[in-house]
Amino acid sequence: MRNAQTGETSPDxxxxxxxxxxxxxxxxxxxRHGGREWLEELERRRSTQDRYSRQEAWLGExxxxxxxxxxxxxxxxxxxxxxxxxxxxxxxxxxxDVSPNMIAVVxxxxxxxxxxxxxxxxxxxxxxxxxxxxxxxxxxTSEVLIHVHPDDLTKVLLELMRVTFERLILIENKxxxxxxxxxxxxxxxxxxxxxGTLAQLGFANVQVxxxxxxxxxxYLVDLEPETRDNSGRRFRSSLAARDAEIRRLRPELSQxxxxxxxxxxxxxxxxxxxxxxxSGRQVAEERLARLExxxxxxxxxxxxxxxxxxxxxxxxxxxxxxxxxxxxxxEVSAVAASVPAASPAxxxxxxxxxxxPATPEDFIAASPSVVSICHPHWRGIRASTLSLCDGVLQMxxxxxxxHAEAIxxxxxQASTRTLVIQGIPPGSQRLAVVLRRLVPRxxxxxxxxxxxxxxxxxxxxxxxxxxxxxxxxxxxxxxxFVKVGIAECLQRIGVRAYxxxxxxxxxxxxxxxxxxxxxxxxxxxxxxxxxxxxxxxQLMAALVVSNSIVHVTELPALRLDRYMDRIMVHxxxxxxxxxxxxxxxxxxxxxxxxxxxxxTIVESxxxxxxxxxxxxxxxxxxxxxxxxxxxxxxxxxxxxIATQLEAAVANRVEIVARAxxxxxxVNEKADELWERFAHG
Numbered sequence: 001m002r003n004a005q006t007g008e009t010s011p012d013x014x015x016x017x018x019x020x021x022x023x024x025x026x027x028x029x030x031x032r033h034g035g036r037e038w039l040e041e042l043e044r045r046r047s048t049q050d051r052y053s054r055q056e057a058w059l060g061e062x063x064x065x066x067x068x069x070x071x072x073x074x075x076x077x078x079x080x081x082x083x084x085x086x087x088x089x090x091x092x093x094x095x096x097d098v099s100p101n102m103i104a105v106v107x108x109x110x111x112x113x114x115x116x117x118x119x120x121x122x123x124x125x126x127x128x129x130x131x132x133x134x135x136x137x138x139x140x141t142s143e144v145l146i147h148v149h150p151d152d153l154t155k156v157l158l159e160l161m162r163v164t165f166e167r168l169i170l171i172e173n174k175x176x177x178x179x180x181x182x183x184x185x186x187x188x189x190x191x192x193x194x195x196g197t198l199a200q201l202g203f204a205n206v207q208v209x210x211x212x213x214x215x216x217x218x219y220l221v222d223l224e225p226e227t228r229d230n231s232g233r234r235f236r237s238s239l240a241a242r243d244a245e246i247r248r249l250r251p252e253l254s255q256x257x258x259x260x261x262x263x264x265x266x267x268x269x270x271x272x273x274x275x276x277x278x279s280g281r282q283v284a285e286e287r288l289a290r291l292e293x294x295x296x297x298x299x300x301x302x303x304x305x306x307x308x309x310x311x312x313x314x315x316x317x318x319x320x321x322x323x324x325x326x327x328x329x330x331e332v333s334a335v336a337a338s339v340p341a342a343s344p345a346x347x348x349x350x351x352x353x354x355x356x357p358a359t360p361e362d363f364i365a366a367s368p369s370v371v372s373i374c375h376p377h378w379r380g381i382r383a384s385t386l387s388l389c390d391g392v393l394q395m396x397x398x399x400x401x402x403h404a405e406a407i408x409x410x411x412x413q414a415s416t417r418t419l420v421i422q423g424i425p426p427g428s429q430r431l432a433v434v435l436r437r438l439v440p441r442x443x444x445x446x447x448x449x450x451x452x453x454x455x456x457x458x459x460x461x462x463x464x465x466x467x468x469x470x471x472x473x474x475x476x477x478x479x480x481f482v483k484v485g486i487a488e489c490l491q492r493i494g495v496r497a498y499x500x501x502x503x504x505x506x507x508x509x510x511x512x513x514x515x516x517x518x519x520x521x522x523x524x525x526x527x528x529x530x531x532x533x534x535x536x537x538q539l540m541a542a543l544v545v546s547n548s549i550v551h552v553t554e555l556p557a558l559r560l561d562r563y564m565d566r567i568m569v570h571x572x573x574x575x576x577x578x579x580x581x582x583x584x585x586x587x588x589x590x591x592x593x594x595x596x597x598x599x600t601i602v603e604s605x606x607x608x609x610x611x612x613x614x615x616x617x618x619x620x621x622x623x624x625x626x627x628x629x630x631x632x633x634x635x636x637x638x639x640x641i642a643t644q645l646e647a648a649v650a651n652r653v654e655i656v657a658r659a660x661x662x663x664x665x666v667n668e669k670a671d672e673l674w675e676r677f678a679h680g
Contacts, residue, residue, distance in 0.1 A: 024149050026188035027098060027125045033186075035101030039078045039109065051213050055142055055171055056084045058212050062169070063088055064549060065519040068565055069137040072096070074160060075144030076120065079106035086110060090565045094136070095120040096129065126152050131163040140169035143216070146189050150179045153192055157201060161223060168221040170194060175208050175217050194219050351407050352393040356386065360410070363391065367415040370678045373407075373431075374422040379575055380599035381449050384502035385422045387667075388674050398427025404434035411439065418443040418678050420480075424463040429470060436475045443680065446471075447480040447500060451532075451594040451616075471496055480677050483596040484618045498677040501618075501670035502597035504606070510660040511608040513653045516586055521548045521649070524585040524604075526578070529554050532594040534614075534635065539567075541641035542589060551585065583607030587649050591632045591641055592616070601630075605659045610652045612645055623662045629655050 023031070046052055059081060063069070068090045073081050076095030085091055097103055097120075106120045107113030121130050125148075139160050148156050160168055173182070173191045182189040198206050198221060209218040346352055349360035353376050357363045368391025374382050376394040385392055391414070398404050404427075411419060419435065419442060421428045428446065435444055446467050468490070470476045478496040481487040490497035523542040527533035536558040542550040543563050551568045570581060582588060588604045588611040595616045602619075604611035613619070614635040620626040629648050634640035648655060 023125060024152075024188070026147055026149070026186055029187035030099045030147065031101070033101065034097075034099040035078060035105045038102065039080075039105065042080065051215060052080070054213055055216075056081060058218070059140070059142075059169075059171075060084060060088070061517075061519075063091055063138075064522070066090070068092070070094070070135065072131070072136040072139040072160075072163065074139055074141045075147075076106065077102045079109040079116070079120070081140075081142060082106065082120075083110045086112075087568060087570065089568050093119060094131075096123045098123055098125050126155050127159075129159050129163050133162055134165040136164050138167045138169065139164040140171070142171040145170060145172045145192060145194070146182060147186060148190070148192075149188070150190055150192065153179075153197060154201070157197065161201070164223060166222070166224055168219075168223065170219040170221070171213070171216055172219065173216060175210065346395065348393070349406075349410055351403065351410055352395045354394045356390075356392040364410075364414045366391065369416065370418040370420065371411060371414065371416045372420040372422050373425065375425045378423055379578070380502070381423045383504055383575070383599050383603075384449075384597075387503040387505050388670065389420065391416070395425065397425050398431045401430065401434060403427075404431045405438065407431065408435050408438040411435075411442065416442065418445065420678065421446045423447070423449055424467060428463070429466050432467075432470055432475050443477045443678075444475070445478050445480065445677065446476055447482065448486075449482045449502070449596060451483045451596050452486065468495060477680070478677065483594075498673070500673050500677060501666060502599060503667050503670040503674075504599055504602045506602075506606065506660070506663050506667055510657055511606055513656045514583070514586065514608045516649065516652070519547075521545055522551060522584065522586045523548050523645070524551045524582060524588040526551070526553050526582065526588065526600065527590065527592060529556055533592045537636055537638050538589045538591055538641065540638035541591075541645065543567075544638060544642040545645060551581070579603055579607070583609055585609050587611070587645060587652075589641065589645065590614075591635050593635060602663060605656060605663065608656055610648050610655050612641065612648060619666065620662070622665070623658065626655065626658055626662055630659075 042052060063071070063085060070092040071085070071094070073085075073093065073095040076082055076097050077099075079095065082093055082095050085093055095106065100122060103120055103122050107116035110116060123129060141160075145153065145156070157168075172194060175195060176191055177193055177196060179193050180191045182191045195206050195208065198204075198219075203221055203223070205222070207220040207222075209220065212218050348355045349363075352373075355363050357366050368389070370389055371391035371393060372385045372389040373393050373395060374385040375396055376382060377396070382394070393407075398407075421431065421444075424446070432444055432446070435442055448464055448467070450464070467476065467479055471479045472495060476496075478498055479490075480498040480500040481490075482500050482502055484499065487497040487499040523545065525535065525538045525542055527535050527538070529535050535552070535556045539550060539552065539556055539558070542548055543566065549566050549568060550563075551570060553570055553572060555567070555569055573581065582600070582604050585604075586609070588600070588609055590598050590600045590604075591612055591614045592598075593614065593616070595614055597617055597619060598613050601611045601613050610630065612630050612632055615631050615633050616635075620631055629651060632641050632644050
């Protein structure tokens with residue numbers, strides 16, 4: 001037994017493995033079942049029972065404010081909690097379970113088979129756990145002890161106490177003063193007097209949280225009472241365990257260093273070769289770009305004068321593609337020229353990945369007069385397109401002339417009057433030329449969602465220049481710009497350019513303001529690591545805020561090793577996952593250097609979470625209160641960003657309410673500009 005005062009473990013607490021004793025019926029049931037079968041069962045239960053989500057939310061919040069910890073999920077099953085908690089990078093997680101079927105699917109469920117192989121162990125139902133004394137800072141169970149026979153409960157608890165230094169967290173049955181048979185489910189479930197059993201083991205001050213779940217209680221057992229106020233003891237214990245592990249790994253470390261030195265030499269040689277190749281590639285690309293642009297623009301200008309000018313243009317493009325192929329720089333468009341229009345990879349009528357309305361038949365029946373084309377993976381452009389336009393076709397690129405001709409045929413079937421190309425998906429220029437030839441009465445437009453600050457990227461500057469040229473030559477009927485000021489400048493030199501606002505649907509009722517709880521401040525900085533998104537400066541500002549945990553999609557180039565325990569990297573997420581994460585923050589930052597119309601700002605406010613931005617967008621220009629609250633004038637000053645962030649958090653309720661009303665007015669303006677653009 002473990003002494004609650006000294007923390008020492010007496011010999012009778014070390015329970016030997018008893019392979020000769022047959023398993024109890026409920027243990028046999030879990031060994032035969034579980035795994036994918038149990039995973040699917042719990043997913044079905046989620047629709048009617050919210051306790052699984054509430055367990056995950058409580059555990060996530062409990063660990064979020066803690067320092068670096070090593071944690072054991074005792075009875076981890078298929079890895080439900082492990083998957084959720086792995087988002088918290090400061091936790092060194094382990095799991096164990098008696099069911100081989102459960103263990104077999106953990107790697108797949110957490111999307112990391114190698115990690116699961118290293119961190120998840122198969123154990124016996126009662127015997128000694130395969131971990132050293134006090135190996136874990138915290139151990140927890142979740143609906144596990146209810147499957148332990150009352151005669152085995154003390155043995156299991158003692159073994160958990162042996163491997164745990166600081167705290168046990170038990171999410172189990174509601175508090176009761178006597179043990180009882182709960183049900184015959186899974187060959188036997190029990191209700192335990194956990195408070196009484198723990199008192200017999202020397203732990204009388206058990207904290208019972210009865211408000212977290214309706215049908216379960218959370219039991220907090222502090223094994224070392226002083227550790228909650230004496231972090232030094234906790235860290236010394238953790239460091240001792242890690243020192244022992246380092247000693248075991250030292251031989252492997254020496255071998256790894258030798259291997260690393262060899263690899264570094266190989267990388268250095270490869271970098272020299274790459275620099276030389278990159279220099280040659282840039283020279284070749286510049287020459288090809290000048291050739292393509294001069295010839296292509298000259299050819300397009302003939303469209304007004306010669307009926308057969310398109311044939312000339314097609315020849316020029318094919319010639320340039322041929323040159324690229326011989327230079328070893330084959331474009332996707334050139335390779336895909338022979339792909340038939342009805343490609344199996346384009347399930348929507350053979351022309352798009354998806355559409356709205358959702359089926360080709362419904363789309364044609366709806367006959368939307370204005371149809372937009374957008375890239376399915378360009379998140380902000382896609383969200384704005386779906387909000388502005390009833391007819392939307394999502395495709396990654398225009399594959400060939402045949403693909404463009406198939407799109408033209410489909411638009412004619414749908415009686416489309418206006419086509420808007422949102423952004424510039426690859427092949428947009430080809431599509432515009434083909435549509436002008438085959439459907440001369442169709443109004444063809446393009447919307448550019450970028451900024452001139454981004455035109456250092458050849459992938460954006462060259463396509464934009466070509467779209468402006470097509471507008472000047474009459475192939476396009478106009479080009480819209482979300483970034484304020486660009487359209488006005490082009491209008492002054494005779495280009496048919498239109499100012500536009502992006503749009504996102506705003507709920508009719510105001511969103512509830514996210515409550516701000518005691519504990520760490522969770523700050524989202526969800527921008528890619530490219531220079532004009534200002535990630536380094538925003539991350540520094542977020543780390544300045546006292547007691548903050550900063551969430552990012554990718555790490556910056558700036559070295560911030562000393563702060564890594566406060567930075568959580570989530571990686572790239574799909575749109576629904578991104579929105580969910582955005583709404584979990586206390587505050588978000590989107591203070592970039594070249595913002596046009598920041599959809600992330602609107603999506604954050606729609607979820608009741610304030611979000612700061614930069615003074616590069618007109619989104620708040622007509623509301624002085626919101627402009628002063630959310631727009632950072634010194635966008636390259638991390639201290640100024642942090643100061644404004646803290647002020648906005650304090651006033652978040654009024655900000656969210658005012659923003660809801662303001663964004664409805666912004667959407668009205670977006671509709672007005674769109675109507676003028678789409679219908680002339």
